[in-house]
Amino acid sequence: MDAKLRPKPEIMIAGAGIIGLSLALELQTRGFQVTVLERNTALQHASTAAAGMLAAKDPHNPPALLPFSHFSLSLYPAFLQRIESLSGLSVPFQTDTTIQYMPDGSTQQLAEHSVDPRQLAAALLAAVRATSIDLREHTELRFVTEDNQAQLHAETNNGTFTPDKIIHTQGAWAHPQVRPAKGQMLRVQLPATLPLCEVHRSEHIYVVPRTQGPQAGTALIGATVEDAGFDTVVHPVGLAHLRTLAAELLPQLADETTAPQVEAWAGLRPATADSLPLLGSLSPGQFIATGHFRNGILLAPATATIMADLIEGKSSAIDVAPFSPARFDTA
Numbered sequence: 001m002d003a004k005l006r007p008k009p010e011i012m013i014a015g016a017g018i019i020g021l022s023l024a025l026e027l028q029t030r031g032f033q034v035t036v037l038e039r040n041t042a043l044q045h046a047s048t049a050a051a052g053m054l055a056a057k058d059p060h061n062p063p064a065l066l067p068f069s070h071f072s073l074s075l076y077p078a079f080l081q082r083i084e085s086l087s088g089l090s091v092p093f094q095t096d097t098t099i100q101y102m103p104d105g106s107t108q109q110l111a112e113h114s115v116d117p118r119q120l121a122a123a124l125l126a127a128v129r130a131t132s133i134d135l136r137e138h139t140e141l142r143f144v145t146e147d148n149q150a151q152l153h154a155e156t157n158n159g160t161f162t163p164d165k166i167i168h169t170q171g172a173w174a175h176p177q178v179r180p181a182k183g184q185m186l187r188v189q190l191p192a193t194l195p196l197c198e199v200h201r202s203e204h205i206y207v208v209p210r211t212q213g214p215q216a217g218t219a220l221i222g223a224t225v226e227d228a229g230f231d232t233v234v235h236p237v238g239l240a241h242l243r244t245l246a247a248e249l250l251p252q253l254a255d256e257t258t259a260p261q262v263e264a265w266a267g268l269r270p271a272t273a274d275s276l277p278l279l280g281s282l283s284p285g286q287f288i289a290t291g292h293f294r295n296g297i298l299l300a301p302a303t304a305t306i307m308a309d310l311i312e313g314k315s316s317a318i319d320v321a322p323f324s325p326a327r328f329d330t331a
């Protein structure tokens with residue numbers, strides 16, 4: 001058959017976090033038939049636990065992440081525009097500036113945005129639902145086998161699927177080389193004397209104000225980075241520690257009477273041993289995109305583009321060798 005007439009491969013994506021759904025949207029736009037499996041409900045894990053900083057300029061990010069981060073940042077306006085045109089929901093930038101507190105006591109003013117991941121999640125999900133993407137919630141990918149015709153069989157609690165390709169985007173649950181890094185966070189009401197409109201961040205703590213939408217006038221204080229398995233319980237001692245650190249940057253946040261807590265939660269970041277993502281192929285039919293650790297909201301648009309290019313056999317806009325899953329084979 002003429003290659004142009006041949007139907008594009010059917011793609012299955014396992015895991016409906018921001019990575020899985022951003023990739024689903026990109027592949028669907030490029031003409032692929034996409035099914036997404038989600039064992040719970042979409043966007044309920046790390047992707048809605050995040051602060052939403054697009055922290056490409058954070059000096060504490062691994063240097064190898066820099067080109068990837070800047071590429072993703074360059075894609076963000078079009079990413080949000082595509083989501084808005086499909087969903088009718090706009091996702092505003094909440095902040096445009098970050099004050100970075102350096103270890104030597106100096107500060108830097110960075111031109112950097114943040115979004116509200118819950119707003120982004122609602123819009124992304126509505127965008128996905130406005131397309132032909134087949135999102136199947138409460139459907140867990142249990143294991144994958146390949147028969148002697150190289151056909152993949154994806155076994156789930158809701159039957160067997162036979163896609164042409166499978167992309168694993170199950171976040172902290174995606175791969176043996178990925179471990180959960182627990183992050184506890186709290187949201188506080190800002191005092192009238194502290195009308196923040198910029199992020200304040202050091203190596204150990206950040207304060208991220210919400211300036212637009214239903215949470216305007218509040219700020220997130222986060223986040224712990226803990227090796228606690230898959231535990232997502234919030235502990236008062238963890239929150240108290242975050243407040244103490246935040247008060248070193250903004251003293252008014254120390255006090256529950258001036259900055260009362262609105263809510264608190266914990267999420268599981270997908271982390272690798274070198275804090276870099278896992279992007280690439282695991283076998284001819286299976287791919288992985290996870291391990292985005294502290295930057296999955298920032299890195300979602302570039303991940304979608306790079307993985308879709310890989311599926312289409314196109315070369316990547318940036319060097320993805322540092323993110324190859326094969327780097328752990330020899331480790």
Ligand SMILES: Cc1cc2nc3c(=O)[nH]c(=O)nc-3n(C[C@H](O)[C@H](O)[C@H](O)COP(=O)(O)OP(=O)(O)OC[C@H]3O[C@@H](n4cnc5c(N)ncnc54)[C@H](O)[C@@H]3O)c2cc1C
Pocket residue numbers: 014015016017018019020037038039040041042043044045046047048049050051052053054055139140141142169170171172173174182183184185222223266267268269270289290291292293294295296297298299
């Ligand atoms: C406290 C905190 C603060 C953060 N702050 C920021 C920030 O400011 N900026 C930033 O860029 N990033 C931030 N992050 C990181 C970011 O949230 C993550 O990197 C990103 O959300 C990872 O997305 P994901 O889609 O890979 O994972 P997830 O959102 O966890 O999605 C994975 C999905 O896979 C599903 N799943 C698992 N196993 C299966 C299976 N077998 N079958 C089907 N489905 C399955 C899960 O149910 C889940 O829905 C933060 C994270 C935390 C926890």
